[in-house]
Amino acid sequence: MELKIRKKGILPVQDLKTLVSCGIIESDADYPFDSRQFQPNSVDLRLGKSAYRVRCGFLPENDTVDYKINKLCQHEFPIEQGAVLEPNCTYIIPLLERLNLPGTNIGEYKIGSGKAQKTVRIESESRLSARTNPKSTTGRLDIFTRLVTDYSHRFEEIAPGYSGPMYLEVVPKSFPIRVQTGQSLNQLRIRHGSGKLTDDELLRTHALSPLLFDEHNRPVSDKDLKVDNGMFMSVDLRGNGEGIIGYRARKNRAVIDLNKINHYSRFDFWEPIYAGHEDYMILEPEAFYIFASKERCRIPDYLAGEMVPYDTGSGELRTHYAGFFDSGFGSPEGGARAVLEVRSHDVPFLVEDGQTFFSMLFEANTDIPEFVYGDDIKSNYQGQDLKLSKHFKS
Numbered sequence: 001m002e003l004k005i006r007k008k009g010i011l012p013v014q015d016l017k018t019l020v021s022c023g024i025i026e027s028d029a030d031y032p033f034d035s036r037q038f039q040p041n042s043v044d045l046r047l048g049k050s051a052y053r054v055r056c057g058f059l060p061e062n063d064t065v066d067y068k069i070n071k072l073c074q075h076e077f078p079i080e081q082g083a084v085l086e087p088n089c090t091y092i093i094p095l096l097e098r099l100n101l102p103g104t105n106i107g108e109y110k111i112g113s114g115k116a117q118k119t120v121r122i123e124s125e126s127r128l129s130a131r132t133n134p135k136s137t138t139g140r141l142d143i144f145t146r147l148v149t150d151y152s153h154r155f156e157e158i159a160p161g162y163s164g165p166m167y168l169e170v171v172p173k174s175f176p177i178r179v180q181t182g183q184s185l186n187q188l189r190i191r192h193g194s195g196k197l198t199d200d201e202l203l204r205t206h207a208l209s210p211l212l213f214d215e216h217n218r219p220v221s222d223k224d225l226k227v228d229n230g231m232f233m234s235v236d237l238r239g240n241g242e243g244i245i246g247y248r249a250r251k252n253r254a255v256i257d258l259n260k261i262n263h264y265s266r267f268d269f270w271e272p273i274y275a276g277h278e279d280y281m282i283l284e285p286e287a288f289y290i291f292a293s294k295e296r297c298r299i300p301d302y303l304a305g306e307m308v309p310y311d312t313g314s315g316e317l318r319t320h321y322a323g324f325f326d327s328g329f330g331s332p333e334g335g336a337r338a339v340l341e342v343r344s345h346d347v348p349f350l351v352e353d354g355q356t357f358f359s360m361l362f363e364a365n366t367d368i369p370e371f372v373y374g375d376d377i378k379s380n381y382q383g384q385d386l387k388l389s390k391h392f393k394s
Helices: 013-021 065-072 136-140 199-208
Strands: 002-005 025-027 043-046 050-054 073-078 083-085 090-100 106-111 118-124 128-134 143-149 163-172 177-179 184-192 231-236 244-249 270-274 280-283 288-297 303-309 336-344 349-352 356-364
Touching: 002 013, 013 025, 013 118, 013 184, 043 090, 050 065, 065 073, 128 136, 128 143, 136 143, 136 336, 143 184, 163 184, 231 288, 231 336, 280 336, 288 356, 336 356
Parallel strands: 002 118
Antiparallel strands: 025 090, 043 184, 050 073, 050 090, 083 177, 090 163, 106 118, 128 184, 143 163, 231 356, 244 270, 244 288, 280 349, 288 336, 303 356
């Protein structure tokens, strides 16, 4: 068996399954991989058996994460039967998965045992690296997460050749949450070099197969497309002129159990924001808001997407916490809106309808995924407009 990776970009699900079978992505023996972990371009990472409340977040850089935990830990507690994480407290949770990224471009791996044992040869032009990001649901619940690995000086990024455990820093912001071993708050994707589309490639792709649509589901014209190291998108504060255009998290709240899907009344946890006569809003400092993009986005099966903040230079506004879009997101007929998780820091901040909020980067896949995001795999946010996390009743 052979896996040759020639094209630059994000590995598709079928190659991720091969990496799992080879032990490059490995799981705790008590919790083998579940087929539901696999997405078109990523693998859901799962919370481990215990959590540590620590005094602060950190980057280990010259140490292991365990060393830093021992230095900063206030207390350790099991989560296999479930446990509550309190708002604005920092927790480090070892994940069930670990990585053994190849240190070279060519390697051979044994899978199976006895007569069924096979040799898998993996060959790539560049060494494989990895990146993680919060899942959509995590961001919509205002749970701040970022991956930490041993000896790393960056969050979320995992260098070629890394072999070791993975840990998740978790800080619930608006609501106390009940977590349990095996739940997923973030996801991992494997990269072969960089397949990021240039601005010229973005324009050519959009002309042949539209990536961005306006609020009337029409492809955005070339003259209206804002492209500069990515494709810019904006916030919708008008909707159709009536109804709910956003939500603000309430201050008095009960625990949200991440196991309970379509369970909670949204109005118990969220204050709805209705369309008004003005085309602007003043955001309260440190309040958490959910809005939707004005444009609708579509991710073809040969690409993956990632939201990145629009850098205003002010540092006063955070526009999202989760930003990866698997192949197939958004319907071919008119895309789907991006949900924005917004917080203004320190001072009140004015936002206006149609204001540029973030940029969408597109990256090629090394191959077409064997399945894509959508109704067939019961994706939670396919074809979405403004939508809270899956834990709230529709």
